[in-house]
Amino acid sequence: MNNFDLKSTKISRRGFIRLAIIAALAGFGGRGYLNTRSIRLESVEIKLSRLPTAFHGLRLGVISDIHAGPLVSSETIGTGVELLMSRHPDLIILAGDYVHGATRFLWTRVGGFKAKHFNACLKELGRLSAPFGVFGVLGNHDHWSGPKVTQNIVEGLEGIGIKILRNDRVILTKNGQEIILAGVDDYWEGPSNLSRTFRGARSDLCTILISHNPDINDDVSNIHHPIDLIICGHTHGGQINAPFIGPPVPTPFHRRYLSGLVRDGYRQTYISRGLGVFFVPARLNCPPEVTVMTLLSL
Numbered sequence: 001m002n003n004f005d006l007k008s009t010k011i012s013r014r015g016f017i018r019l020a021i022i023a024a025l026a027g028f029g030g031r032g033y034l035n036t037r038s039i040r041l042e043s044v045e046i047k048l049s050r051l052p053t054a055f056h057g058l059r060l061g062v063i064s065d066i067h068a069g070p071l072v073s074s075e076t077i078g079t080g081v082e083l084l085m086s087r088h089p090d091l092i093i094l095a096g097d098y099v100h101g102a103t104r105f106l107w108t109r110v111g112g113f114k115a116k117h118f119n120a121c122l123k124e125l126g127r128l129s130a131p132f133g134v135f136g137v138l139g140n141h142d143h144w145s146g147p148k149v150t151q152n153i154v155e156g157l158e159g160i161g162i163k164i165l166r167n168d169r170v171i172l173t174k175n176g177q178e179i180i181l182a183g184v185d186d187y188w189e190g191p192s193n194l195s196r197t198f199r200g201a202r203s204d205l206c207t208i209l210i211s212h213n214p215d216i217n218d219d220v221s222n223i224h225h226p227i228d229l230i231i232c233g234h235t236h237g238g239q240i241n242a243p244f245i246g247p248p249v250p251t252p253f254h255r256r257y258l259s260g261l262v263r264d265g266y267r268q269t270y271i272s273r274g275l276g277v278f279f280v281p282a283r284l285n286c287p288p289e290v291t292v293m294t295l296l297s298l
Helices: 013-037 074-085 115-125 147-159 194-198 214-218 252-256
Strands: 040-048 058-063 091-094 103-105 108-110 134-136 162-164 168-174 177-183 207-210 229-232 260-264 267-271 289-297
Touching (some): 013 074, 040 267
Parallel strands (some): 058 091, 091 134
């Protein structure tokens, strides 16, 4: 019978710390991945002083940052679509980054457009419908694989009935009253142009602006058109919000416009945490979301 030496079974402090780190990373990896599938349906009421009474109670559905690709399955996209449609929105807005476009990271290219992922995304988004229609804008990832891919994305989305607003606007009418729905191209990569978007627009109408990137708030004061509500994505809400560290945001500006509803005087901005993920298939303290906003007139 072999003697069992307790001394040989002891773990050094360094070894214990190493095992603890490995266990924590394994736990985070598993939990973080499961979190990407736990899509939350957010319900938000937003009061707008200039909203016409005819639009009081308008239900506005929002999906952002799908990132269709190897890290975001068509099942995840389909679940988000089903959750949104279960609330029967009157108007649907898509706030950009439909695909996991190529980007540079550590001097190399990561990701890239894959038609099979985008086609699967289109199949799910094709189930979206609303009385006032489905509108969207482009995000930085939609541009990062090149202009030809960007045009393919626009054509694919418009082919299933989604109107992409690229520095453009539409008028929505109900019972003889009107509001403006506008959309700008991506603030980082696209030719974002607020002046063009609102040239000739009636400044007395309640205005909703779709911009993938909330950084657009840095420019809206430079145009002579009041904007009541901006709907954005881009930030993923930080995606990984580690305890005591917080989300990986580069500037205080990004921290202010990280997620949820932000008020700047009469102007309000809603930043979606997004449906998909980027770079790592994990979320921490930041569940994916689809959103239904109920607009209320004062």
